[in-house]
Amino acid sequence: MVALVQGFIDKAGRLIHAPNGGIPARDVKHFSRLDESRWSRSQWRDYWRDGRAQMIPQIAGAAMLEPIPTSFYGTAAWRSVESVGLKEIGEVIRWDMYHYRAYPAAGSTELTFFNQDEGAAANGRADTNLRTAGSFPGGEMMIVASMAVRGIPAQGDVTGTPTALEEWYNVYLTNAWAEFEVAGKNYGVWAPLTMLPEGGGLMGVSGGLLTFSYFQNGHPSHASLFQINPPIGIPPTIAFGGALKWRALQTVTAAGRIGMIGGGWKLRLVL
Numbered sequence: 001m002v003a004l005v006q007g008f009i010d011k012a013g014r015l016i017h018a019p020n021g022g023i024p025a026r027d028v029k030h031f032s033r034l035d036e037s038r039w040s041r042s043q044w045r046d047y048w049r050d051g052r053a054q055m056i057p058q059i060a061g062a063a064m065l066e067p068i069p070t071s072f073y074g075t076a077a078w079r080s081v082e083s084v085g086l087k088e089i090g091e092v093i094r095w096d097m098y099h100y101r102a103y104p105a106a107g108s109t110e111l112t113f114f115n116q117d118e119g120a121a122a123n124g125r126a127d128t129n130l131r132t133a134g135s136f137p138g139g140e141m142m143i144v145a146s147m148a149v150r151g152i153p154a155q156g157d158v159t160g161t162p163t164a165l166e167e168w169y170n171v172y173l174t175n176a177w178a179e180f181e182v183a184g185k186n187y188g189v190w191a192p193l194t195m196l197p198e199g200g201g202l203m204g205v206s207g208g209l210l211t212f213s214y215f216q217n218g219h220p221s222h223a224s225l226f227q228i229n230p231p232i233g234i235p236p237t238i239a240f241g242g243a244l245k246w247r248a249l250q251t252v253t254a255a256g257r258i259g260m261i262g263g264g265w266k267l268r269l270v271l
Contacts, residue, residue, distance in 0.1 A: 057082070060270075061089030068092070068143060068265055069229055077182070077233025081141060081269065088270035090139075095266035097142060099128040099242070100259035103151070103171070107249030113242035113260040138236045139269050145231040146263040147188065149178060149217060149244065150198040154254035167252040172217060175247035178260065180232070182240040187232045193217070193244065198261070199225040231264055236271075 056062050057073060072078055099113040100123075115134045121127035136142055151171060153164040177191035190196055194217060201220040234240050242260045 057086075059086060059088060064089050064092040067094075069145065069231060071230035072143060072233060075230050075233055077141075077235055081233075081235050085271055086269060089267060090270050091268040093266050093268075094264075095142065096261050096263045097129060097144075098259055098261040099130065100126070100150075100152070100257050103252065103256045103258045105252055105255045107171075107251045108246065109249065110243060110245045111258065113244070114262075115241055134239050134241055135237050136234060136266075139271060140236055141267040141269055142234040142262070143231045143264045143267065144180075144234065144262040145228050145265070146199070146225040147178070147180060147190070147196050147228060148198045148225055148261040148263065149193045149196040150201075150259050150261060151217065152257040152259075153252065154256050157253050157256070161253075163253045167250075168256075170250045171246075171252065171258070174250055176244065176250070178242065178244050180240075180242045180260075180262070182232060182234055183238050188228070190226070196226045197224040199223075199263075225263065232262075236269070 056065050056070065097114065099116065101111050101113065103111070114128070114130060116128055117130050117133040118125050118128050120133065131137065149172075151168050153168055157164040157167065172193040174192075176193045177189060178193055178196055179186060179190075180188040196217070198217045199220075199222045201216040242262075244258065244260070
């Protein structure tokens with residue numbers, strides 16, 4: 001219990017000293033860290049209510065921003081949207097942007113992502129849900145709070161003469177890394193690819209003495225996703241992209257698929 005209370009106090013202290021204030025200056029004395037161990041329940045309630053209200057932008061529709069981490073409002077991406085005259089938040093929806101590519105049997109040293117729209121993709125929305133390649137249209141903004149990599153081996157590598165686990169182990173772990181950039185600036189480099197768990201997947205066994213080989217990148221739960229804090233903002237029309245890279249070719253018996261998934265929120269803005 002003591003550790004829980006101390007952790008809560010420490011988190012409160014970080015918010016007090018956060019960029020953009022956290023707590024109005026007039027209230028700092030009331031919420032001084034010198035006496036926080038003696039705060040009443042009402043003081044804690046007022047602290048979180050007033051502090052968070054100060055950090056959420058005071059614009060029309062701001063109440064819809066409540067699920068978004070307040071750390072995002074100090075980023076350059078958010079300031080760039082404000083600078084062009086953000087008048088109102090039209091809509092905020094939970095959104096995963098994704099792009100899957102073929103992983104060749106011979107392997108690859110680089111695969112690029114988010115550079116194809118659903119109309120041009122061979123499998124349409126099974127490959128990607130981007131309406132424009134490499135950017136979001138005017139009036140839309142993506143806030144990326146998690147990043148994942150998902151590999152999909154060929155069915156023949158899972159059953160029959162199974163090789164998926166052995167071969168895709170190398171795809172994920174042997175001199176492999178992921179990158180993500182916005183406007184030509186790198187916002188993440190992760191190695192190996194298992195640093196970016198997929199946050200979901202198949203589970204279960206079918207049949208009697210079935211021989212199979214399967215892998216899953218991390219525990220099949222959204223709780224295992226790699227969290228990005230502060231989130232990465234992608235303003236309207238600004239170019240972005242991802243890549244998976246390998247120092248050497250990692251072969252598989254049959255071609256499969258592999259994808260990058262950026263999770264977070266899509267904002268539809270009124271500029």
